[in-house]
Amino acid sequence: MSQWEVRISSSRGAPYFFNAQTKESSWNAPPELSEEQAAALLSAAEASKRSGQVRASHLLVKHNGSRRPSSWKETNITRSKDEAIEILRGYQSQIGKSAEKFAELARQHSDCSSHDQGGDLGWFGHGQMQKPFEEAAYGLQVGQISDVISTDSGVHLVMRTG
DSSP: OOOEEEEEOTTTOOEEEEETTTOOEESSOOTTSOHHHHHHHHHHHHHHHHTTOEEEEEEEEOOTTSSSOOOSSOSSOOOOHHHHHHHHHHHHHHHTTOHHHHHHHHHHHOSSGGGGGTTEEEEEOTTSSOHHHHHHHHHSOTTOBOSOEEETTEEEEEEEOO
16 A cells, blocks of 8 residues: 655645655655646645635735835835825725726736735735734735735735635
């Protein structure tokens, strides 16, 4: 009987195969597992990984009080927090309830590296995000967009996607 299981890497957040008997691990499916067995193990691992997690996207506007006041767009962000909130309110009025518009504006304007993915941060659990961000994400229904949220990173609009 095979002792292989799938675990989730804490550093990458990605699944890997682990043999509980030999302590061997591999990113690729071991040759003694059929494609169906490997797929079933991966599927079960993904389901347990998602348990209690949410998925969200965000549009971040940094300000001079942000913990790192620079981004892919600007090396030295000098705007005040009030100015950042005003900018975010402008985006908010354009977005309405449109997930497509949210992603489009995040791609163009978000000060986070997630801008490439339309602001998508993927799946995360409790304790992985700053508290105000986590509370906003968990407090939304899928498809809902938050009001302005302030964290040490800057000000955000958060959209729950999963």
